[in-house]
Amino acid sequence: MYTQAMDTQGPESEDKTLRSVEEFQLQQRFDATIDDGGFIEAKDWMPENYRKTLVRQISQHAHSEIVGMLPEGNWITRAPTLKRKAILLAKVQDEGGHGLYLYAAAETLGTSRDQLLAALHSGKAKYSSIFNYPTLTWADVGTIGWLVDGAAIMNQVPICRCSYAPYARAMIRICREESFHQRQGFDSLLVMMQNGTEAQKAMVQDAVNRWWWPCLMMFGPPDDQSPNSAQGMRWGIKRVSNDDLRQKFVDATVEQAKVLGVTLPDPDLKWNEERGHWDFGAIDWDEFWRVVNGNGPCNRERLAARVKAWEEGAWVREAALAHAAKQAEREPQAA
């Protein structure tokens, strides 16, 4: 029960105290759910910073998916066979679908899709650094599947247990599809490495050389330089740290590289018996921040492509709205 003292304090202060006591209880319930490893639904009370953090991360993730359609989309018309073209088309469409699930998950937190996209188009919102690198040859497409989707899965599987249930649910389906993406990329490279000409093998090695380090950067800055990690882990949004995920990715990929017959471009890559992990060389964090801050090889091109697609799609949005308005007009008559 609220205290008697509040009865003597007049309506304004009473409201304030009531609100704070209620809020305190809501916060306690929220903390207990998080501590028990439970899930928060869209209708549940949540602290404002939890909401903001989720909108930030989920929308960045959604933007990454749709900007991520561009580097591979660049090769749809030039895929070497009908089979590879069909696979690539399906993969790029999947990435578009992932963007839509994620925008829908972000919208449940009270931010509209128009607001989210406006932040992307103005350059205010971030998306994954990896999609600011060019796809120079066909081997880049296979390498993106193998390494970029491989890194994405490593990061995304723990998000299937994220404390925000709509995000966790979206991730389950996304991870299943990403796993097909990774396999098709590996398969495409394996065919070239096993049956290809010397020039094709060299093309694969060159692609791996260019994508390896940017892939390691995908996991974000080192833990001790990651401002969002501690709170993200506390809230169960992040389940595994940036550095731990990066290490897991290196450990898994070294073995896959052996099967493919490619060399990973790191002279410091060495098995560490004591740690039970592969040691790897220093990452160029200056390059990472340059790319994140808009100065990577393709940042301007990627953003321009998204803005163009948005502007050229205006008539579709207008037509859909006009159709919905007409239907709404007809419905009462039908009733």
Ligand code: FAQ
């Ligand atoms: N690129 O404090 P932290 C895919 C930013 S999907 C750009 O460690 P946090 C599928 C970070 O936002 C790939 N910015 O941040 C696909 C923060 O800035 P802010 C995307 C980055 O959030 C495959 C600042 O640095 N996946 O590939 C990057 O705790 C093939 C400090 O960092 C996701 O988004 C980066 N790489 O951890 C599609 C997964 N790293 O916001 C097409 C969900 C960090 O404070 C083709 N996201 N930053 O201004 C996450 O797991 C996390 O957000 C991290 C970053 C791990 C990315």
